[in-house]
Amino acid sequence: MEKWENNKAWFLVLPVFIIVAFSSILPIMTVVNYSIQDIWGPGQSIFVGTEWYEEMLADHRLHDALWRQFLFSGLVLLIEMPLGILLALAMPKRGWGVSASLVTMSLPLLIPWNTIGTIWIIFTRPDIGLFGAAVNQLVEFDHTARPLDAWITLMLMEVWHWTPLVTLLAYAGLRAIPEAYYQAAKIDGASTWSTFWYIQLPKMRGVLTIAFLLRFMDSFLIYAEPFVLTGGGPGNSTTFLSIYLVKIALLQFDLGPGGAFSLIYFVIVLLFSYMFYQALQRVGKGEKV
Amino acid sequence: MKVKKKTIGLVIYFGLLLMPIYWMLNMSLRTNASILGSFVLFPTDATFTNYIKILTDSSWYSGYINSIIYVSINTIISLVTALPAAYAFSRYRFLGDKHMFFWLLTNRMAPAAVFALPFFQLYSSVGLMDTHIAVALAHCLFNVPLAVWILEGFMSGIPKEIDETAFIDGYSFPRFFITIFIPLIRAGVGVTAFFCFMFSWVELLIARTLTVTNAKPIAAIMTRTISATGLDYGLLAAAGMLTIVPGMLVIWFTRNHMAKGFALGRV
Numbered sequence: 001m002e003k004w005e006n007n008k009a010w011f012l013v014l015p016v017f018i019i020v021a022f023s024s025i026l027p028i029m030t031v032v033n034y035s036i037q038d039i040w041g042p043g044q045s046i047f048v049g050t051e052w053y054e055e056m057l058a059d060h061r062l063h064d065a066l067w068r069q070f071l072f073s074g075l076v077l078l079i080e081m082p083l084g085i086l087l088a089l090a091m092p093k094r095g096w097g098v099s100a101s102l103v104t105m106s107l108p109l110l111i112p113w114n115t116i117g118t119i120w121i122i123f124t125r126p127d128i129g130l131f132g133a134a135v136n137q138l139v140e141f142d143h144t145a146r147p148l149d150a151w152i153t154l155m156l157m158e159v160w161h162w163t164p165l166v167t168l169l170a171y172a173g174l175r176a177i178p179e180a181y182y183q184a185a186k187i188d189g190a191s192t193w194s195t196f197w198y199i200q201l202p203k204m205r206g207v208l209t210i211a212f213l214l215r216f217m218d219s220f221l222i223y224a225e226p227f228v229l230t231g232g233g234p235g236n237s238t239t240f241l242s243i244y245l246v247k248i249a250l251l252q253f254d255l256g257p258g259g260a261f262s263l264i265y266f267v268i269v270l271l272f273s274y275m276f277y278q279a280l281q282r283v284g285k286g287e288k289v
Numbered sequence: 290m291k292v293k294k295k296t297i298g299l300v301i302y303f304g305l306l307l308m309p310i311y312w313m314l315n316m317s318l319r320t321n322a323s324i325l326g327s328f329v330l331f332p333t334d335a336t337f338t339n340y341i342k343i344l345t346d347s348s349w350y351s352g353y354i355n356s357i358i359y360v361s362i363n364t365i366i367s368l369v370t371a372l373p374a375a376y377a378f379s380r381y382r383f384l385g386d387k388h389m390f391f392w393l394l395t396n397r398m399a400p401a402a403v404f405a406l407p408f409f410q411l412y413s414s415v416g417l418m419d420t421h422i423a424v425a426l427a428h429c430l431f432n433v434p435l436a437v438w439i440l441e442g443f444m445s446g447i448p449k450e451i452d453e454t455a456f457i458d459g460y461s462f463p464r465f466f467i468t469i470f471i472p473l474i475r476a477g478v479g480v481t482a483f484f485c486f487m488f489s490w491v492e493l494l495i496a497r498t499l500t501v502t503n504a505k506p507i508a509a510i511m512t513r514t515i516s517a518t519g520l521d522y523g524l525l526a527a528a529g530m531l532t533i534v535p536g537m538l539v540i541w542f543t544r545n546h547m548a549k550g551f552a553l554g555r556v
Binding site: 002003004005006007008009010012013015016017019020022023024026027028030031034086087089090091092098099101102103104105106107108109110111112113114115118119120122123127128129130131133160164165168169172173175176203205206207209210213214217218221223224241242245246249250255258259261262265266269270273274277 | 295296298299302303305306308309310311312313315324325326327328366370371373374376377378380381382383384389393394395397398400403404407410411426427429430433434437438442443445446449474476477479480483484487490491493507508511520522525526528529532533535536537540544
């Protein structure tokens with residue numbers, strides 16, 4: 001779509017800019033300050049330059065956590081995006097089923113994250129939890145002892161918790177496609193698959209881009225659920241980046257390294273989000289032609 | 290036949306989705322000793338003591354009221370500011386538009402842990418500590434960008450001819466925007482409102498940092514169930530069940546907007 005050129009459009013954006021900048025700029029500058037100083041008390045600090053950055057970049061436990069994080073987010077996206085779209089396609093379009101599905105779908109999203117972790121602790125306990133007891137009828141399964149089991153449990157919890165976000169966005173995107181497109185497809189005798197590929201998917205590009213980016217960012221920053229459920233263990237097998245960050249920054253109360261870590265972390269998320277964004281923009285344009 | 294297969298798949302998924310929720314309900318109706326004591330599929334010793342404690346103890350239920358207040362303020366601010374901005378991004382080219390658009394989203398990308406202290410300092414220095422408006426404003430940091438991005442996606446799907454026709458017909462911009470344009474993207478507004486509500490509702494770290502007693506959110510009060518004697522799972526599960534209720538009401542009220550979708554009514 002060709003856009004109108006008009007710098008007065010800034011006036012429409014200004015309120016958003018002010019309200020976001022208010023909470024954004026000062027905190028991030030403060031963290032930049034932390035990251036270049038050694039702080040050992042209120043008002044007692046010394047400038048150390050890039051020392052913390054060098055220390056953090058050389059930290060092999062951070063590297064391990066980073067690869068774990070990439071694996072986790074990759075799996076999350078591979079599972080949740082297709083599953084979310086499929087569910088959105090399967091949801092009813094009219095009648096009482098719409099309300100029922102929308103409400104059911106949104107349930108996991110509405111529970112505070114630390115509570116989700118706690119509920120899943122009991123839910124997956126082999127002796128007293130529904131999931132744990134059911135699975136242990138078939139195979140021996142214990143997420144507190146075996147890394148693979150811990151990963152499976154975390155992935156299940158993550159997919160259970162966040163796939164509805166993709167579904168709700170995709171569903172709203174599907175509902176926004178004018179009926180005329182489907183009628184045209186019907187007249188052309190298009191199959192379900194080609195209707196999906198040439199009409200529904202391109203039309204959902206906007207909402208799917210934001211769903212993809214949201215899932216990437218939030219899964220990359222995930223903290224509360226794995227911290228509560230596995231505490232990063234067994235061993236370090238589920239110590240994701242933010243769990244390691246909190247270990248450094250808050251438990252040892254090292255604001256300097258913590259600040260440097262936060263900013264490195266931020267830049268990684270930023271770079272990947274930008275790459276994904278650019279790539280998704282291009283894919284969408286290609287499909288339209 | 291095909292339609293049926295889809296529905297069966299959906300019903301199976303909902304069955305799996307409801308299992309942890311059912312377990313939370315199950316736990317919420319039992320005492321802590323009973324939960325930790327044995328596996329019970331259908332509680333026979335069901336009791337409402339956990340719910341009664343939450344609904345009669347003001348230090349508990351005030352958490353729900355606080356959360357509802359700041360979440361509502363946040364959702365309204367997010368929608369009101371994001372709607373015109375999203376329109377600008379979807380319709381106009383202006384200086385720095387692409388950078389601005391992406392910059393907005395970068396505000397969701399920082400790991401929260403280390404930012405808690407600067408947030409505390411910022412909001413104390415402007416004298417907003419322990420108020421609902423502070424939490425509502427702070428949550429705008431991640432909800433406003435989200436709202437702009439989702440709404441922009443929906444607005445870009447609306448052909449520009451609709452705007453042009455309306456302007457030729459002599460509509461002023463505000464009148465066109467409110468009476469014609471917003472109804473066209475109801476699905477988007479519904480889903481945006483729900484997501485703003487949801488993300489603000491479940492956010493814990495910032496909300497806990499910025500509040501002491503007056504505006505303490507329910508998610509922070511729930512951490513009180515951890516005491517010297519361990520965790521009171523029953524009470525926590527009951528509080529968890531109750532945290533779902535307001536969100537269900539929101540999705541119930543926005544469901545028609547989400548489901549109705551697109552109607553090229555006017556032109």
